[in-house]
Amino acid sequence: MATGGEGGKATAAAAAPELTSFLAIGLDQRTAENALANRKVTANLTAVITEAGANGCDKSVGNLLYTVATKYPANALVHRPVVIKYIVSSKIKTPAQLDAALSFLSTLGPDSLDTAKFEEACGVGVVVSTEEIQSTVTDILKNNMEAIIEQRYHINVGSLCGQVRKWHPWGDAKFIKEEIETRLTEILGPKTEADNVKPMKKKKEKPSKVEEKKIVAAAVAPPSEEELNPYSIFPQPEENLKVHTEIFFSDGNIWRAHNTKDILEKHFKATGGKVMTRFPPEPNGYLHIGHAKAMFIDFGLAKERNGHCYLRFDDTNPEAEKKEYIDHIQEIVQWMGWEPYKVTYTSDYFQELYELAVCLIQKGLAYVDHQTPEEIKEYREKQMNSPWRDRPIEESLKLFEDMRNGLIAEGKATLRMKQDMQNDNKNMADLIAYRIKFTPHPHAGDKWFIYPSYDYAHCLVDSLENITHSLCTLEFDIRRPSYYWLLIALGQYQPYVWEYSRLNISNNVMSKRKLNKLVTEKWVDGWDDPRLLTLAGLRRRGVSSTAINSFIRGMGITRSDNSLIRIERLEYHIREELNKVAPRAMVVLHPLKVVITNLDYGTIMDLDAKMWPDAPGDDTSAYYKVPFSRTVYIEQSDFRVKDTKDYYGLAPGKTVLLRYAFPIKCTEVIYGDNSDNIVEIRAEYDPSKATKPKGVLHWVGEPSPGVDPLKVEVRLFEKLFLSENPVELEDWLGDLNPRSKEVIKGVYAVPSLATAALGDKFQFERLGYFAVDSDSTPEGLVFNRTVTLRDSYGKAGPK
Numbered sequence: 001m002a003t004g005g006e007g008g009k010a011t012a013a014a015a016a017p018e019l020t021s022f023l024a025i026g027l028d029q030r031t032a033e034n035a036l037a038n039r040k041v042t043a044n045l046t047a048v049i050t051e052a053g054a055n056g057c058d059k060s061v062g063n064l065l066y067t068v069a070t071k072y073p074a075n076a077l078v079h080r081p082v083v084i085k086y087i088v089s090s091k092i093k094t095p096a097q098l099d100a101a102l103s104f105l106s107t108l109g110p111d112s113l114d115t116a117k118f119e120e121a122c123g124v125g126v127v128v129s130t131e132e133i134q135s136t137v138t139d140i141l142k143n144n145m146e147a148i149i150e151q152r153y154h155i156n157v158g159s160l161c162g163q164v165r166k167w168h169p170w171g172d173a174k175f176i177k178e179e180i181e182t183r184l185t186e187i188l189g190p191k192t193e194a195d196n197v198k199p200m201k202k203k204k205e206k207p208s209k210v211e212e213k214k215i216v217a218a219a220v221a222p223p224s225e226e227e228l229n230p231y232s233i234f235p236q237p238e239e240n241l242k243v244h245t246e247i248f249f250s251d252g253n254i255w256r257a258h259n260t261k262d263i264l265e266k267h268f269k270a271t272g273g274k275v276m277t278r279f280p281p282e283p284n285g286y287l288h289i290g291h292a293k294a295m296f297i298d299f300g301l302a303k304e305r306n307g308h309c310y311l312r313f314d315d316t317n318p319e320a321e322k323k324e325y326i327d328h329i330q331e332i333v334q335w336m337g338w339e340p341y342k343v344t345y346t347s348d349y350f351q352e353l354y355e356l357a358v359c360l361i362q363k364g365l366a367y368v369d370h371q372t373p374e375e376i377k378e379y380r381e382k383q384m385n386s387p388w389r390d391r392p393i394e395e396s397l398k399l400f401e402d403m404r405n406g407l408i409a410e411g412k413a414t415l416r417m418k419q420d421m422q423n424d425n426k427n428m429a430d431l432i433a434y435r436i437k438f439t440p441h442p443h444a445g446d447k448w449f450i451y452p453s454y455d456y457a458h459c460l461v462d463s464l465e466n467i468t469h470s471l472c473t474l475e476f477d478i479r480r481p482s483y484y485w486l487l488i489a490l491g492q493y494q495p496y497v498w499e500y501s502r503l504n505i506s507n508n509v510m511s512k513r514k515l516n517k518l519v520t521e522k523w524v525d526g527w528d529d530p531r532l533l534t535l536a537g538l539r540r541r542g543v544s545s546t547a548i549n550s551f552i553r554g555m556g557i558t559r560s561d562n563s564l565i566r567i568e569r570l571e572y573h574i575r576e577e578l579n580k581v582a583p584r585a586m587v588v589l590h591p592l593k594v595v596i597t598n599l600d601y602g603t604i605m606d607l608d609a610k611m612w613p614d615a616p617g618d619d620t621s622a623y624y625k626v627p628f629s630r631t632v633y634i635e636q637s638d639f640r641v642k643d644t645k646d647y648y649g650l651a652p653g654k655t656v657l658l659r660y661a662f663p664i665k666c667t668e669v670i671y672g673d674n675s676d677n678i679v680e681i682r683a684e685y686d687p688s689k690a691t692k693p694k695g696v697l698h699w700v701g702e703p704s705p706g707v708d709p710l711k712v713e714v715r716l717f718e719k720l721f722l723s724e725n726p727v728e729l730e731d732w733l734g735d736l737n738p739r740s741k742e743v744i745k746g747v748y749a750v751p752s753l754a755t756a757a758l759g760d761k762f763q764f765e766r767l768g769y770f771a772v773d774s775d776s777t778p779e780g781l782v783f784n785r786t787v788t789l790r791d792s793y794g795k796a797g798p799k
Contacts, residue, residue: 026059045069073106074243123170153195250422257484275307284320286527299338308341318441347444368399406449470495473502507719542771542786583611587749591633609660624752632701648695656695663691709748
């Protein structure tokens with residue numbers, strides 16, 4: 001391996017011919033070196049110089065060639081030789097003419113070029129005399145005379161030049177500027193001392209504090225188009241003539257991915273010009289909140305543009321897929337609020353994919369390989385070709401047919417795409433297209449002994465389904481060249497590819513492999529464990545699909561890095577919704593008995609409790625009944641033997657208000673076996689409500705004398721992992737929070753909760769938001785805490 005110094009010399013030596021070539025066309029040293037620093041510019045400029053046959057030329061020509069290399073519209077590359085010819089022959093000789101030519105070709109694209117219209121658009125053959133320029137300069141200066149006299153040499157000469165060029169776009173820009181400066185000198189005479197002083201910028205007056213507050217309030221920027229409509233960033237299908245990406249090969253060759261007009265017209269005939277997207281999950285596990293983001297983008301874009309979105313199961317691995325997962329995915333997509341245009345499977349296209357693979361072999365762009373996985377890895381690292389890469393086409397065709405017919409054992413052969421083993425992008429290193437698996441397929445049955453890889457099937461099925469926008473997460477960005485390589489190689493329609501940032505949320509894992517390990521090794525209670533960020537787990541916890549979609553919409557559709565989103569941000573959106581839709585109720589998690597000594601035994605008062613904070617007094621449906629009796633229960637944590645100033649609970653001799661009921665004052669404490677064991681509180685209530693205590697407690701009363709209140713089970717959940725980003729840890733399972741789940745049995749609840757059913761959600765006052773769990777039975781209700789009332793994120797404002 002070369003040392004740093006040797007490597008630097010080698011690089012310099014390799015760059016020397018190109019640098020010489022760039023300097024030979026008149027580029028200055030800095031521009032030439034900057035061009036070399038950019039691989040794309042280097043390749044383009046080298047190609048342009050070769051096309052121009054310009055081993056040496058005038059600097060003005062060289063600068064125009066450099067502009068072609070850096071600014072030429074990629075959708076009109078077929079016409080680049082024409083532009084270069086016009087430059088070399090001096091038919092296009094000014095930057096203004098070239099800018100007009102590039103603008104014209106950008107609109108034209110790959111369509112046939114009308115020479116007459118092209119020459120008219122960029123002023124070929126147009127001669128602007130010095131007399132014409134001088135006459136126009138006279139008129140422009142006359143129109144601006146008042147400003148010239150006032151501003152003198154501080155007048156904006158560039159603005160004056162621009163006004164002249166509006167009349168003479170093909171005039172000599174240098175002559176125009178010189179003529180204006182000469183005439184200004186004639187009008188104003190020699191520069192004075194004041195003319196040489198740089199004008200002072202006017203300071204903005206500082207408004208008063210009162211005004212400043214008003215200005216700040218008024219200066220809040222209106223929401224951007226992207227905030228109002230996150231899908232506005234995506235192009236329309238008719239724009240799909242433009243180059244999607246450039247594929248750079250190690251030999252200097254460049255493929256530019258774009259659709260021809262004929263291919264795009266055929267595509268439009270199939271789609272009617274509609275936006276077509278797809279949500280393509282692999283059915284090897286339950287979907288998580290990251291998939292919710294993908295759904296929001298895939299289904300959301302199609303819905304916003306009045307198009308269609310496929311639900312396509314990427315079922316190329318028969319060993320990992322289960323019907324359980326397929327059924328779950330279809331059901332959860334519906335629950336998330338999305339309606340697929342069609343449900344398809346990659347396996348629906350196995351025959352077409354096989355035929356395209358045969359075509360690829362026939363083109364000399366695929367071969368049957370016998371290297372082991374370890375050998376493939378070694379050869380890729382060393383950028384070496386497989387020994388079987390150049391075998392005869394007929395031989396590969398025969399072997400591929402044998403693979404198809406199950407005549408070659410598993411692991412003994414693969415079909416590989418003949419891409420570019422010396423490419424710096426490892427995803428161009430002859431990726432595997434097919435491998436042998438003697439495993440029946442859950443959807444296709446036992447017809448196939450070979451199965452396509454993701455890298456081979458994904459782009460082709462996108463094309464076969466006429467997908468307009470192929471949207472995926474950023475880790476697939478490096479696979480984009482391979483995606484387009486295959487479509488170009490087979491002459492297929494090319495969708496528009498766009499990658500967005502992956503959703504990562506703190507204190508949890510999103511990898512299906514890690515989620516599967518948590519489930520199969522029973523670290524959690526199944527795929528729908530409420531502590532997981534699977535969509536099934538979130539739903540069981542009590543989170544709605546609308547809250548999830550609101551959370552995702554709030555983040556926007558960005559290509560920013562895959563930064564970690566704090567779990568509190570999701571909780572903010574959940575809490576915002578539940579606050580509006582969850583009726584209030586009272587439960588006591590850890591009951592402490594309170595006997596109201598001045599209330600007669602057997603007396604029951606049915607009091608009105610609000611289901612909503614702003615419940616109107618005349619609406620009986622906004623209230624529920626709570627029995628106030630001689631025996632009530634409060635939280636153990638709401639009583640202390642020793643009172644303090646900052647404590648608002650009950651204490652000996654202290655008065656608190658029982659919510660929706662009366663003030664009570666502690667008169668006696670009954671202990672059990674020791675002073676730490678408090679078994680009962682004696683208290684007196686104030687029927688007149690004359691006392692106005694600061695502390696307000698939730699409570700539950702006996703529904704009738706000697707009868708315990710309704711008993712339910714409550715499950716409290718905390719963060720599943722102690723660390724914000726457990727995936728960074730080698731022992732990530734060791735970071736599991738041992739207190740992530742607490743089950744409390746024997747919780748007392750108000751009678752109105754007895755009729756709660758699966759799907760019902762409540763705010764248990766002072767405790768949080770809760771939802772009925774699927775473990776509930778007629779004999780006993782189970783409630784999951786969805787989220788606490790605490791809102792540290794919301795106080796800071798959503799970010």
